[in-house]
Amino acid sequence: MSQQLAGPHPWAGVGRTLGALLVSALVGACQSPFQALQELAEQHGRQVQIVPGQAFPLVLLPPSEQRPTERLRVYLEGDGHAWATASQPSLDPSPRNLLVARLAINDPAPNAYLARPCQFVSAAGCTAALWTDRRFSQEVVTSLSQALDRLKQRVGNRQFELVGYSGGAALAVLLAAQRDDVTQIQTLAGNLDPGLWVQLKGLSPLNGSLDPMVYRQRLQALPQRHLLGGRDQVISAEISASFRGTQASSRCNQRVIIAAASHEQGWETAWALWQGQAIGPCP
Known part of the structure; x- marks a missing residue:
């Protein structure tokens, strides 16, 4: 990581301004999702920061070490x-289970954790549509992409590996399709075919959202691994099979079933085994 991080920067002092930014809170809860995330980060020497200057401020855990890296791994939060x-849509889409943040914190590789718009911190533009029908909309993709740009400027990396959990997997695909610096993606319990997912679940279409399936052929040569839970009742294995297709290279586009994992359980153990394993070689 470059030395720019050592001194003051636009994200410094964020703790002094959280009161102004955190305008939503959980009613009746002993600890808010933000407080839980902050406590988890502090226990492991990480710092919660907020990416400013966006339509939707995004909560971020930047890399903990200031060392150069060619490729930075970025964990994308799920739908929360x-x-x-x-x-009834939630009034606060913040995840109650900090699984993705824990995966990032426990990963020895240089990494950052990036929450979704309106998770942990709210803003005037936060409406329920952003975490329901429009959860994979262009405005959400653009917001995350702008955060990656800022992160790249700070860290000095040239490439990104995106790790998307659940709905974060769809956004990993969409970001990879719209950027030229994403060189690898991995997904866990990933919703890679939202159209098929709503059909199987009997839900209404995600009007206003982009469809990752549109980009699957374009990304066939991109190294990717999709891990699915054998006991997952939320995202079935056929979702990833639909995205991967029948012509995908087994080396470059891997699909792995984790037999003991459900949608939220078993991933920390499984990811500890898979996070360091290379994908490829690819064409």
Whole structure:
């Protein structure tokens, strides 16, 4: 990581301004999702920061060490607490399970954790559509892409590897399709075919969202690995099979079933085994 991080920078002092930015809180909860994330980060020597200057401020855990890296691994959060009930959108989409943040914190490779718009921190533009129907919209993709640009300027990396969990997998694909510096993607319990997912679940279409399936042929040569839970009742194995297709190279485009994993359980053990394994060689 470049030495720019050592001194003051636009994200410094974020702790003094959190009161102004965190305008939403959980009612009746002993600890808010942000407080839980902050506590987890501090326990492991990481710092919660907020990427400014966006339509939707994004919560970030930047790399903990200041050392140069050619490729930075970025963990993309899932859909979080998008729905309060089957028919009522949540007022706060922040994840209650900090699985993705824990995966990043426990990963020895240089990495950052990036939350989705309106998770942990709210803004005037935050509406329920952004974490329901429009969860994979261009405005969401653009917001995350701008955060990657800022992260790249700070860290000095030339490439990104994106690790997307659940709905974060769809965004990893969309970002890879729209950028030229994403050189590898990995997904865990990934919703790679949202159209098929809503069909299988009997849900309404995600109007306003982009479809990762549109880009699957374009990304066939991109090194990628998709890990699925054998006990996952939320994202079935056929979702990744649909995205991967029948012509994909088994070396460059891998699909792995983790028999003991459900949608939220078993991933820390599984990822510890897979996070350092190379993908490829690719054409």
